[in-house]
Amino acid sequence: MIELDDLRKTYHLPGRDVVALAGVDLEVAPGEVYGVVGESGAGKSTLLRCVNLLERPDTGTVTVAGQELTSLRGEELRKARQQIGMIFQHFELLAQRTVAANVALPLELAGVKRRKRDLRVDELLDLVGLADKAAAYPAQLSGGQKQRVGIARALAAGPAVMLCDEATSALDPDTTRSILGLLRDITSRLGVTVLLITHEYEVVKSVCDSVALLKDGKVVEKGPIASLLSTPNSVLAHALLPRLPVAEPATNGGVIADLTFLGEAANRPVITETARTFDIDISVVAGALESLAGLRVGRLRVELLGAAEACDGALKRFGELELAPEVHRV
Numbered sequence: 001m002i003e004l005d006d007l008r009k010t011y012h013l014p015g016r017d018v019v020a021l022a023g024v025d026l027e028v029a030p031g032e033v034y035g036v037v038g039e040s041g042a043g044k045s046t047l048l049r050c051v052n053l054l055e056r057p058d059t060g061t062v063t064v065a066g067q068e069l070t071s072l073r074g075e076e077l078r079k080a081r082q083q084i085g086m087i088f089q090h091f092e093l094l095a096q097r098t099v100a101a102n103v104a105l106p107l108e109l110a111g112v113k114r115r116k117r118d119l120r121v122d123e124l125l126d127l128v129g130l131a132d133k134a135a136a137y138p139a140q141l142s143g144g145q146k147q148r149v150g151i152a153r154a155l156a157a158g159p160a161v162m163l164c165d166e167a168t169s170a171l172d173p174d175t176t177r178s179i180l181g182l183l184r185d186i187t188s189r190l191g192v193t194v195l196l197i198t199h200e201y202e203v204v205k206s207v208c209d210s211v212a213l214l215k216d217g218k219v220v221e222k223g224p225i226a227s228l229l230s231t232p233n234s235v236l237a238h239a240l241l242p243r244l245p246v247a248e249p250a251t252n253g254g255v256i257a258d259l260t261f262l263g264e265a266a267n268r269p270v271i272t273e274t275a276r277t278f279d280i281d282i283s284v285v286a287g288a289l290e291s292l293a294g295l296r297v298g299r300l301r302v303e304l305l306g307a308a309e310a311c312d313g314a315l316k317r318f319g320e321l322e323l324a325p326e327v328h329r330v
């Protein structure tokens, strides 16, 4: 649904060049929620601006819903952009317009007739739970309500794709949860594909199917969350896994190791089986369980007590069982 091929963008400043995108390839499948994460300055905003061509990449192509936007200009580009809705960190609502008139704006620009427009606006406000705020002005709304208006406006022209620029960074954690839930729910119901940029892994955890890590203008890792989680040494997987407390010294002088359980592995009696096989004691020190991209992911910190060789054997066995044991050397 969105295809980015070798996107490059350099800003020329007096006396120096800043490479913002250094050859980005990305493919977002229809209906998917795709997150792009990265530190400040990694190139996330530039990437998003290049997708709807608010910024023209120096080279490379952007294809959205089968149409190569980078080959279009003027009226053709304006038309093609109606396939793309956008929501912003600071909502970007027009203060002098009512909620209904803000949502109606893309429809006005697309030349939709008054009656049809009004019906569509009612439907959209209903969808985002703001039917009773149609006549209110943005200043009278909370941050979460403003973003709901932003979502309704982005959906107004019936886009195939929605771009979200740090959509929840200005909101508190509870409001963030409800906005992300709404975004996930509405876009999956309407079959809209979402590309979002964020610097928060919590956002990726709660809504994304796939994720890419941008660093210095390059994608250094990407893929569906479910496959990243089972990729050894994946930086993204590590950042997305449920958090265990900072390692404490071994309480009984044993070997401390963190194990990761994905999906069905959580149901197997591997701890008792391994303890029996190697004739050691294994106790659970800490644990966490979360749902990530529809997959149950568990992490367990265990302490192995027994002969050094037996403990090594047990750790090797955990590796064979794909539990990715990480040993804490204390």
Ligand SMILES: Nc1ncnc2c1ncn2[C@@H]1O[C@H](COP(=O)(O)OP(=O)(O)OP(=O)(O)O)[C@@H](O)[C@H]1O
Pocket (backbone or CB within 6 Å): 011, 012, 013, 018, 019, 020, 038, 039, 040, 041, 042, 043, 044, 045, 046, 047, 199
């Ligand atoms: N209009 C511009 N002119 C000059 N340099 C720019 C411009 N926009 C971005 N840059 C530079 O390009 C690089 C990438 O910036 P970008 O804003 O895309 O990163 P980001 O990952 O979105 O960062 P943040 O999370 O802080 O918004 C940075 O070094 C930035 O200073």
